[in-house]
Amino acid sequence: MTVAAIELRDVSRHYRGKGSWFLKAEPVRAVDGVDIALNEGETLGIVGESGSGKSTLGRIAAGIEAPSSGHVSFRGAPYAPIGSALWRRQRRNVQVVFQNPSQALDPRLSIAAQIRQPMTAHGIEAGDDTVAEMLARVGLAGLGNRFPHQLSGGQLQRAVIARALALSPDVIVCDEAVSALDVSVQAQILNLLQDLQAEFGVAYLFISHDLGVVRHVSHRIAVMRHGRIVETGPAAVVFAQPQDHYTRSLIAALPAASPAARRARDGRQSASLSKVR
Amino acid sequence: MSQATAPAVSDAPAKTSHRRRRLPVVMALCVAWLALAFILAVGADWIAPYGYAEQSLLHRLKPPSFLGGDPAYFLGTDGLGRDVLSRLIFAMRTSILIAFCGTLIGSAVGTFLGFVAAHFRGWVEEAIMLMIDFQASMPFLIIALAILAFFGNSFELFLFVVGFYGWEVYARLTRGLVLQANAQGYAFAIRTLGVHPMRIYIRHVLPNILSVLVVQVTLNFPELILLETSLSFLGLGVQPPQTSLGLMLGEGRNYISTAWWMAIPAGMAIFVTTLSVSLLGDWLRDRLDPTLRSAEQ
Numbered sequence: 240m241t242v243a244a245i246e247l248r249d250v251s252r253h254y255r256g257k258g259s260w261f262l263k264a265e266p267v268r269a270v271d272g273v274d275i276a277l278n279e280g281e282t283l284g285i286v287g288e289s290g291s292g293k294s295t296l297g298r299i300a301a302g303i304e305a306p307s308s309g310h311v312s313f314r315g316a317p318y319a320p321i322g323s324a325l326w327r328r329q330r331r332n333v334q335v336v337f338q339n340p341s342q343a344l345d346p347r348l349s350i351a352a353q354i355r356q357p358m359t360a361h362g363i364e365a366g367d368d369t370v371a372e373m374l375a376r377v378g379l380a381g382l383g384n385r386f387p388h389q390l391s392g393g394q395l396q397r398a399v400i401a402r403a404l405a406l407s408p409d410v411i412v413c414d415e416a417v418s419a420l421d422v423s424v425q426a427q428i429l430n431l432l433q434d435l436q437a438e439f440g441v442a443y444l445f446i447s448h449d450l451g452v453v454r455h456v457s458h459r460i461a462v463m464r465h466g467r468i469v470e471t472g473p474a475a476v477v478f479a480q481p482q483d484h485y486t487r488s489l490i491a492a493l494p495a496a497s498p499a500a501r502r503a504r505d506g507r508q509s510a511s512l513s514k515v516r
Numbered sequence: 517m518s519q520a521t522a523p524a525v526s527d528a529p530a531k532t533s534h535r536r537r538r539l540p541v542v543m544a545l546c547v548a549w550l551a552l553a554f555i556l557a558v559g560a561d562w563i564a565p566y567g568y569a570e571q572s573l574l575h576r577l578k579p580p581s582f583l584g585g586d587p588a589y590f591l592g593t594d595g596l597g598r599d600v601l602s603r604l605i606f607a608m609r610t611s612i613l614i615a616f617c618g619t620l621i622g623s624a625v626g627t628f629l630g631f632v633a634a635h636f637r638g639w640v641e642e643a644i645m646l647m648i649d650f651q652a653s654m655p656f657l658i659i660a661l662a663i664l665a666f667f668g669n670s671f672e673l674f675l676f677v678v679g680f681y682g683w684e685v686y687a688r689l690t691r692g693l694v695l696q697a698n699a700q701g702y703a704f705a706i707r708t709l710g711v712h713p714m715r716i717y718i719r720h721v722l723p724n725i726l727s728v729l730v731v732q733v734t735l736n737f738p739e740l741i742l743l744e745t746s747l748s749f750l751g752l753g754v755q756p757p758q759t760s761l762g763l764m765l766g767e768g769r770n771y772i773s774t775a776w777w778m779a780i781p782a783g784m785a786i787f788v789t790t791l792s793v794s795l796l797g798d799w800l801r802d803r804l805d806p807t808l809r810s811a812e813q
Binding site: 328330335346406 | 715
């Protein structure tokens with residue numbers, strides 16, 4: 240059996256909750272005893288409503304937040320303590336793409352300088368042509384001299400993806416990476432991510448509240464609720480035969496592409512409706 | 517100052533840059549006065565017609581030349597027959613030098629402590645915040661008087677005391693901005709790339725918060741001129757025969773009914789200089805505020 244890219248075993252993350260003078264503070268269990276593994280080169284989608292702990296899970300998997308208990312390993316080895324020199328070197332292997340690209344980029348640096356930066360920080364030789372190549376790969380050819388406020392949201396997210404790819408990481412954690420974008424731009428970014436996966440073999444931990452988006456990109460899906468994983472399996476199986484009632488309600492709430500598709504999905508209602516017509 | 521803002525302006529899209537590049541007339545006057553003050557301060561030895569301690573007892577308390585006084589003394593002379601214009605020029609040099617050095621010390625110390633507090637958090641932050649609260653809750657003039665009265669007066673100590681003024685504002689500002697950048701913004705994102713924190717602070721955070729700090733400098737600078745003048749007026753600042761704007765005011769006080777020209781020019785110089793820097797600061801704050809800037813686009 241191959242070693243997973245990232246493996247979480249019995250991982251929990253508790254925050255200190257709000258207490259009062261009379262009541263002891265109950266810890267908030269953002270993530271509660273999660274076991275999950277991300278294989279090399281695959282896309283694992285994590286879905287759940289807001290507050291379900293999926294972002295915290297992503298941060299723990301990426302190694303930028305420490306779990307309260309449990310083990311996280313990257314290719315079989317644990318992460319170094321956050322902030323240490325070894326931890327900084329490990330960052331090369333796992334990158335994060337955040338929800339809001341305009342907040343993830345330094346407003347005072349050109350796009351090209353921002354893409355070059357992680358490479359210089361890790362001592363990688365980065366000439367102008369390397370940066371130009373990265374820019375071209377994400378569809379931003381010739382825009383390297385622009386500043387963040389001169390680009391659109393979709394272009395900014397492409398720049399963030401280029402910056403993450405500059406270190407040729409094994410894993411990219413996409414934390415609501417397309418949620419802040421227009422639907423048409425979302426599709427472009429998702430296709431870009433899939434192209435890059437085919438080209439570089441990078442694995443994605445794809446976190447989103449949007450079931451449609453997750454279905455579009457994921458090989459496997461894990462459904463989270465209240466800090467626990469309620470269901471996990473291959474994307475097609477989870478969608479075709481959801482086992483957990485929470486997963487079923489999530490899928491039922493998904494808007495369908497056409498009335499016919501909706502009827503096909505919700506079987507029992509469609510029979511009565513077609514009789515009326 | 518106008519040159520420093522030029523690069524920020526040129527980043528803006530073409531349609532708004534035309535309107536923003538124009539310097540309002542009042543601002544032009546402020547900049548002109550500050551440039552003049554700077555030239556006078558640097559070139560005092562060559563520009564001033566007399567030395568600041570050069571006495572001529574035969575020409576005591578002469579009124580300004582344009583009010584029928586001796587044509588050799590444009591702003592008249594003081595009680596020891598010293599040329600008021602020359603003394604004013606040297607006084608501006610002293611006052612501006614003190615305010616400049618004080619601002620430099622205060623902003624450097626305050627900004628550094630702000631970064632330290634935001635980086636280490638925990639008890640380091642608590643300790644620095646306690647110092648900030650302590651400094652902010654004490655009337656600074658009393659502290660300054662106590663230090664100068666207790667340790668005696670020297671120019672270096674005076675500079676140190678003036679530099680001590682206002683550091684807590686820089687520290688608090690910097691800490692808040694760095695925490696903000698660390699928590700959710702670009703600094704956090706860059707940290708996850710594996711860049712060393714020191715590099716993030718110097719190359720990313722500092723340039724981004726510099727506009728806020730520059731505005732704070734322009735608010736701090738006039739306060740320091742006023743602090744220097746207050747302390748010198750009370751006799752605990754610059755010592756005679758050296759001169760400063762506050763000292764000139766203090767010396768002129770005794771003659772205010774008979775020889776007003778000893779105090780009034782110094783008072784005017786203080787007024788115009790502090791007003792210029794304050795107005796410029798207000799204007800800069802409007803120009804450099806990122807929220808206002810993004811609203812314009």
